[in-house]
Amino acid sequence: xxxxxxxHSDRSDDSRAPVEAYLxxxxxxxxxxxxxxIVLTEHRQFDPARDFRTLEDRYxxxxxxxxxxxxxxxxxxxxxxxxxxxxxxxxxxxRLPAQELIREVARLGGIxxxxxxxxxxxxxxxxxxxxxxxxxxVAVEALNGGSRKGEDARTxxxxxxxxxxxxxxxxxxxxxFVGVCATEFDAEIRSMDDLVRxxxxxxxxxxxxxxxxxxxxxxxxx
Amino acid sequence: xxxxxxxxxLGEEFDRAVxxxxxxxxxxxxxxxxxxxxxxxxxxxxxxAHPTFCVSYRGHKFFPDNLPPSLRxxxxxxxxxxxxxxxxxRPGDTVTVVSTLHDVYEKxxxxxxxxxxxxxxxxxNQRGERVATVDNRLMYRGER
Numbered sequence: 001x002x003x004x005x006x007x008h009s010d011r012s013d014d015s016r017a018p019v020e021a022y023l024x025x026x027x028x029x030x031x032x033x034x035x036x037x038i039v040l041t042e043h044r045q046f047d048p049a050r051d052f053r054t055l056e057d058r059y060x061x062x063x064x065x066x067x068x069x070x071x072x073x074x075x076x077x078x079x080x081x082x083x084x085x086x087x088x089x090x091x092x093x094x095r096l097p098a099q100e101l102i103r104e105v106a107r108l109g110g111i112x113x114x115x116x117x118x119x120x121x122x123x124x125x126x127x128x129x130x131x132x133x134x135x136x137x138v139a140v141e142a143l144n145g146g147s148r149k150g151e152d153a154r155t156x157x158x159x160x161x162x163x164x165x166x167x168x169x170x171x172x173x174x175x176x177f178v179g180v181c182a183t184e185f186d187a188e189i190r191s192m193d194d195l196v197r198x199x200x201x202x203x204x205x206x207x208x209x210x211x212x213x214x215x216x217x218x219x220x221x222x
Numbered sequence: 223x224x225x226x227x228x229x230x231x232l233g234e235e236f237d238r239a240v241x242x243x244x245x246x247x248x249x250x251x252x253x254x255x256x257x258x259x260x261x262x263x264x265x266x267x268x269x270x271a272h273p274t275f276c277v278s279y280r281g282h283k284f285f286p287d288n289l290p291p292s293l294r295x296x297x298x299x300x301x302x303x304x305x306x307x308x309x310x311x312r313p314g315d316t317v318t319v320v321s322t323l324h325d326v327y328e329k330x331x332x333x334x335x336x337x338x339x340x341x342x343x344x345x346x347n348q349r350g351e352r353v354a355t356v357d358n359r360l361m362y363r364g365e366r
Contacts, residue, residue, distance in 0.1 A: 013327070013338070043329065070330045094328045094335065120332050 001189050002207060004038045004182045006077060006115055006169025012043040015173040022178040023059040033179035033209045037062025044069060044092050046081045064192050067091055073098035073127040073134060080110030080196040102136045111199050115141040118154030125154045133162060142166030143181040143206040168206030182207045227290055227326050235320055236286035241279060242316035249313060271311035276345055276354035277303060281321035284341060293362055301338060301361035308352035316348040324357055335364025
């Protein structure tokens with residue numbers, strides 16, 4: 001099962017992509033990007049009332065809701081957001097304490113995973129250069145569709161050094177970028193609970209669909 | 223709320239400006255400058271303003287007096303506009319621009335911390351119809 005674990009819709013301040021437009025692209029490009037679903041990760045917010053069932057039925061794709069927050073170690077994706085997590089952390093705060101976030105989100109039933117670690121200023125690598133490594137990091141986003149030259153390579157060094165698991169996401173803010181990077185899971189995922197369980201379990205790998213101009217061959221990294 | 227901004231400031235009217243009446247000549251000149259189709263450039267009873275004409279309006283002052291001093295004294299740049307259109311502007315209309323501070327938020331990116339200030343212009347005509355809502359987004363570099 002392949003999911004894009006990181007993308008933004010027009011709910012984020014820097015995206016103008018309607019959710020349905022992402023689904024139309026995935027439907028049209030199924031041969032090049034054979035995804036089974038997407039996980040929306042809006043910046044600094046989480047709306048528990050979002051309901052995608054109608055769109056899921058119409059397009060036959062899984063749509064899950066998560067968040068991308070900003071911390072003192074860079075940006076972090078939070079999956080399995082619930083009332084307890086929202087009560088514990090103000091997602092609009094751009095200086096959230098990463099160590100506390102990772103520990104507390106895990107304790108409260110979710111999982112917090114650093115994204116685009118190789119990115120300057122907002123990636124884990126930049127912060128590890130001056131601060132101690134975080135404890136409890138399960139995985140990092142090894143492939144990010146918005147990475148510039150060298151950023152994903154820096155992430156590979158980080159993974160090799162710390163033994164983190166790896167996943168992928170498009171970080172799409174534009175409709176056409178959806179699914180260019182994604183994550184393949186061995187397990188069947190039908191809900192956010194399934195996703196959190198799978199991410200903790202570790203039987204997944206990042207997928208790169210950008211190669212060869214987006215033609216059907218998928219690249220993987222280990 | 224970043225920068226110790228009083229949340230009550232958000233949504234509070236800080237400026238009101240009235241313009242008009244709009245003339246057919248200025249609507250036609252604006253549309254011709256854009257290379258717009260003839261429905262926006264031919265004078266007559268059906269003439270309406272090109273949809274983007276609404277972004278030519280602004281208030282007398284751009285920021286509220288109680289914007290944090292740390293922002294008032296610094297340079298910003300235009301980070302884009304969101305425009306929601308309402309009733310079309312027609313020749314003879316009077317347009318009122320009400321300015322409010324709509325949002326202030328921080329974010330972090332490759333280049334560091336940024337502060338975004340969103341100033342909303344709500345445009346209405348002399349019949350009280352909403353002509354447009356224009357959200358002007360200004361970006362400031364964060365404190366280093």
